[in-house]
Every structure is written in structure tokens, then in C-alpha cells.
Amino acid sequence: MTKKDKLLGMLQKVIPEDVNAEISVLSQCSQNTLVLGNSLADGFHGREIIVHVRVEQSGRIGEHIGNRLTVQGIRDALAKARQSAAFGCPGPLVLTGSTGYRDMELAFPATIEQSFTDRARLLEPIIDIANTINVSIKGTLDALSGEFAIANTAGLAAYTSATLARLRISVFGAEGLGQGYGYVCNRNAQALDIMGTFLGAAAKSQASANPRPVSGGEYTLILEPAAVADLMEITAQTVFNGKAFLDGRSPVLKIGRRIFGENITIWDDGLDPKGLAVPFDYQGVPKQRLNLVTRGVVPNIALDNETAATLNMAGTGHASMPGRVGPSPAHIFLEPGNAMLDDMIASTRRGILVSRLRNLVMLDSRSGLLTGVTGNGTLLIENGKLTSALHNLRFVQNLVQIFNRVEMIGDETKLFGGLWGGTRVPALKVHGFSILGSNIGQG
């Protein structure tokens, strides 16, 4: 019996016959090897199970989360969901019907079988080089695997499994003054370019050594793909989130209006193998491409079954994991342009090259007012050349304005993400970015 048969069999044994119900199981395993100061430090091995039950009883919806993956454990979770239905929100419980979904090979044995010793062997070469060139590495090499299964009384029975190998490192120059960021991910651990990722980060750490302060004002920023991915994560949660839209907490006030520049096109596609594809969402709705921004216009918002029913629209397959607020896109693509990063730099009279955007906080989600700090290597551009390193810079900027001030879009995209979703984005050149000044001061 396959894992799929076993898990779906368990759910179908428990599915009630007298009420509408949905039962899902998310099982995830994470192995992480931490590198600290060029030493292989701690190792983590975690296994998590979430059993999520929603049931409609006497016109009200009850919900329970447990983590016992046995037939009895799931039965107990169902019983508790029934109890909580007495004071739950009014129904109906909108269930995904039995529809086909794409069977995808997303789990790679090389990732599942990778051991701590294997990861140590993969990291040793970059640690050796780091010691030789006097830089210091801090980061993790991760191997993630998981399964998701869902069944309901509308006849749905769906299962998928996936793996992800991922390297996330910061490389620090001598005395920690320069920094570079390296990131690479792939469902197949054998496909990770660890050395290439490290070398890129190491080069940035050298380039960003001896940072100096800069005064506040408006600057042209060139956001490298990692910085754009940071921005896209918060954009997904606020701009395109169906619950935020319903509550009026999104800058999107009306579907079909232009809010971004005409050169901006963004879509969500959970089936595209160039992303971190999955076949269906957390309510079992099959994934399909959803255009989020087409030449600046917002034609769609991410919806789950409930928000779709409230808006009297079709669901889009963007239900989030239990515990998250509202449906959000999780497989985002930002359309590349035709500009090379070198051309973006060369065409900038005075600007800033940004590796990452850190500590992003939405000060007001309706307007899109955002604050954060640049990180992991920030460089000054003068007359088309990188001339000096800068300290991290604090900014307060309107997210909608950012996407209306994009001058150039990179021609190459990079992938970032986690086990169940990701973002593929290019670099962006943005004018009129409001910098408050260097994020340094006495403590």
C-alpha cells in the first residue's frame, strides 16, 4: 500500500455520513544543519503533523486542529470539531467537489534520504574556502519533506507529497563589516549549486566592506531578486489577499482597476514547474494560473471557498494553511523584462544597489505604507558604477508607489520559497524611493 493510499484510506474511514465535513492532514519533516562562524554547529530534525477538521452541524461550522495521525486520533478531532460547531460561524461549509488534479512528481529521494553527514560533506568545501579567504558563513542547509492529504463529504480525495532542499547563507567579510546573501533552492537536493551560491555571497561581502553612512532623501534603488522576493512576500499577504480585500485592508479597492505601473505583470501559477508547484490548495481546489496584475491592472484577487462564496465568485485555489489569515497567492511570478543587472547599474547616475529588504512591516495595509531596512550588502551607485558600500538603510515607502516607479525590469529571474510555494522574480530598478538614512546610531 502506498503512503497515499494509507493516508487517504485513514481519512475516508473517518469521514462522517451524517454531516458535511472536511478533514485534511499536513505532515512535514525538516532537517536543518546550521553553520555558524565557519563551523558546523547545531542540527535540527523536526516532524510536524496538523490534522485539521471542519464540520457543519445544525447550520454552524465547527473547527478543530489536532496532531494525532491515527484513525482514533482523527475521530477524536472530528468529535471536538462537532462540539465546537454549537457556537461556530453560520454555514454553509463550502466544500470542494471531486475534481481532477494534476499528479505531480514533487518529492525527490535525494532530498528525503540526505543525512546530516551528507550535508556536512556538502558544506565542507565552502567552509574551507571561507577560512582561506577570511570570510565567515552563517546560515542553514535544509532538507524539507512533506505530505498533504484532504478528503471531504463532497467526494474529494486528494494527496500530494513534496521535498525541498535549500541553502540560505550570509557571508561576512573580515570584522563583519561587509555582507553578502546567498540563496538557492530546488526540490532535488542534488541540483543545489552550493559553491556558486557561496561564491556570489562572498563576492558581495567583499564589495560591501567598510560601509559608510548616507543621508536621507529620494534615491533610485536597484533591487536584486532576493530583495524583490522579500517585497513580493508582503505584497501577496496584503495586496492580493482575498480577506484583506473584503475587509478593505488592501490597497486594491476595486477589481479591474489599475494600481501599478503598466510595465508590471504578476501572476500566480501553482502548476508552473519553474516555480515550486503543487497541484491543489489547502481546501483541495486544483491549482491554475491566476493573473493578479496585468499591465498594472488587478483583474483578480486570491480567494478560498469562503471568500469566493461571499463575493459570489468562483474560487481561485488559494486557501492558506490553518492559522494563516485569509487566502493569499503562494506561487508568484513577476514578468521579467529585458534589462541586464549591469545595464541597470550602468544607467544609474546616483542610486543604491540593494541585496535584501529586511524587517518589512506594513504600517498601513490599505494605503500600502511600508517600512523596512536594506540588508546583506548595500552599495552606492554613482555615474553608473558601484563606488562604495553603505550601512543598512531605513526606508518608509508606499508599496503601490514602488510598483508605479519601476523604470527597468531584469531579464533573469530567480526562485525563492518553501516546501509548498515560492516566488520567481527578476531585479527591479525603482526611482523615487524614500530613504530615511543609514540605520545606524548609538545603539
Add this chain to the structure above:
Amino acid sequence: MRAIENTEKVAQTESGVSSSRTANTRGLSARVLIAGRWGFASCPVGGKATVKKLVASALGAAEFSPMPALPVRLSGFIPVRDKWESPCKIDPFTISESELVGMLGQADAAMAIAGIDGRVAQLIFRREHSLYFNSEGAGLTQTLTLSGGGVWAWALADNEILQRSWPCPGGSFSGQGYEYIQELDLPGNAGRIAREVIDLKKAPLCPDGITDLVISGSMLAAQLNYTCGYRAQLGTPGSVPPQRAGNYRMGSSLLNITADATWPGGAGSFGYDWEGTKAQSVDIVKEGKFIEYLTGREQAASIGHDSTGAMRSSSWLKPPVPWITNLVLQPGSGNLASLLAGIDRGILLDTYSRFAPGPNLQGFVARAEVGWLIKQGQIQGMVRNPVYKGYPTAFWSGCDAIAGQEDRQVLGLMDAGVAVGHIVVPLRIRGVKVGASL
């Protein structure tokens, strides 16, 4: 090794629609130290085979070559066998659903006035039973009860959300039972915050400039949390540099802050931390100088101290790290009125909306839900969108008055899934950059 059972109940009314949700999860974690390296493993609870596999996973996570260049050392430890429970006069899990929903319904109805576009009344209850054993002989059983609640209402303006909350956005938490919810009096405060939202619509924008602030309530709690508490967590990027305890100035000499894991009913209180070290009250800032870190045994050993018993985690899934417990701002003299009286032009901020610390805790930007203009010692009216920024030491150096005990407020916030207590009194800070735009 640690075994935890977490039970949670959430009851909510959102714009007149009630909902409820429950959760029960059980997990195991094992943490091993072999030849100077930690290995950590976690999994859902199971039988003997599960435990054996868990231990093997933790060992596998630690035992690989090469061994670390700087092996972990631990500070001393006195193993204890003990039981501990949060104070809990009224068990929140025995309160009937109808009573909870009824109370939330009253709060919701009080907020349902013309001009309000959305409103939420929410209660969250958690109970954590844990067993902890280690190879040094510790055996501990703890039961933590956490009760939290809050109300918030908002109106949508052209380009912003105007929101008011009580006692703070997302609710406030306490390590005690339903008696805390009764103290919060959600129905009694709900109408007031809804009316304040309506008033906010007519309020002018916060004026830009350098001004004096009186900060209290959850705004002060957030300020303390991110610009003092975090800096005391040894090992957190941006924490006070090691070996600087005693000669690192955090701010004004009026500032005295304690991290007290023994505070009765504190949101961050416990009997023993995640390494089995007894809960302590630790002075972290004395007369403006940083004097002691929040540590576990590894961090303490690195600076030649004993552990201050601050190892916590949001879940059995994650290894513990040094974390804030309850931050107590020691009271001064005077009261809120005397703080206001010392201000010619300024702003009172009491409920945070957002707090954005910078990486390495250098610099911050903060936004309150509302500002109250102060002119010649008197509150004059509201302003919208008060945002302020600063650098922690410079900011706290501007503190020239702290109110006395009579104005004390006890709050608890969720910090990345960990409940942290804040026992605060209003204080005054001179010369802060404030505005609706920075």
C-alpha cells in the same frame, strides 16, 4: 527531553458573526549535547518506538563530522524534581460556550455604531501541560494557563485604516485564568473604542517635528520589548555586546528594568525554563546601565555567568533560545498628570499599531493607533497616524520622568508565538522625531 500537550480555544465575534475553534496537540522534543554540538529533534507524541526514534534523530543531528571548532559549554545546574502551575482562579476551559459568546456578543453590539466598517471581539485560552527530564536528574511537571482577549474596531478612510483597540491590537494575555478576562471588561470598553474611531475620522494628521512624548500602555510595552528586552537576549543579533554588562548605557539614569519570570500571573511567567532552570527575577537595566543578560546555560557559560533561566520556545517543534519573560519597568514618582504637566507641546501615545525594529536592533519605526495632543500640560485632542522613529539608546536617554506605581498597567503581548508580559507605568521622553510622514 520534553513532552507537551497544548490545548487551545478561540472564540470570536467579527462584525456580528460568531465563530469558535479548538486545538489540541501533543509533542515530544529531545535535545542532546555531544562533543560540544547540540542536536535537537521533535515529533508528535507516540509510544516507545517513537521515543527511541526521536532520541536517535537528536543524536544523528549532533553526531557528524567534523566536530565544531568552538564546542558548546554549559553553566552549572542544580537539578530539581518539582511541580508548578500558573495561578488560575477560574478555569477558562470550564466557562460555557454560551457565556463566552454572550459576552463577546455584548462587546460586539457596543461597537456596532454608524461609521464603523469592521469590528472584532476575541478570546483566546491556552493550557500547556509539560513534562521535562534531563540526564542531570531534573524532573519537572508544569501547567501553564494563558487567558487573553481584546476588542478592536476600524473605519476605512480614503488612504488609511483608522483602528482603535482595547487593551491592544490582537488582545492582551495573562498567565492566569478567566479572572483576567473579567478584569479586562471587554463589553465595558468596546463602545468607547468605537466612538474613538469615529472621532479619529475628524482628527487632523499628526504634525511633523521634534516633540516630547508621554508613552504608556501597549505602545510602551512594544517599545520596551523591542528596544530593551530583545537587546538583553544574549545571542539575538543586536543584543548588547558580550562583556559589556555593567558599562553599556541603555538610556536615562531613571530607567530601571527587571525581567521577572516569577511575576504572579504574568503572561511570561513559569516555574522553570526550558532547560529546567528555576524562574528568576533579573535586573537587566539599573539606573540606565545594562547589567545582566537573559540567558540559558550555553549563553551564560560564554560570559562566565550562571543561567538566568530565560530559555523558552514557541512550540515543542523548535529548540529553546533566550527569550524575554515579563519586562517590569520599575515605577518612579509622580503620576500621569505630572508627566503631562511638564510638557508645553507634545503627544501622548498609548496603543501601538505597528513596531518595526531594524536588523541588529539598530533603529526603529513605530506607529500608534492615535496620538493625543498635549498643550501646556493638557490633553487637547486626537491626531491621526502618529509615527515616530529613533535609535534605542538615544531614545531612552531622552526619558526624564517615570510615573509611580498608581498608574501601573499589566499587559501581555504575543511575541512570535511566545507570550511576554509587560508591567509598565507611563513615562516621558523628550525630543523625538514624530509625524504622519517621516
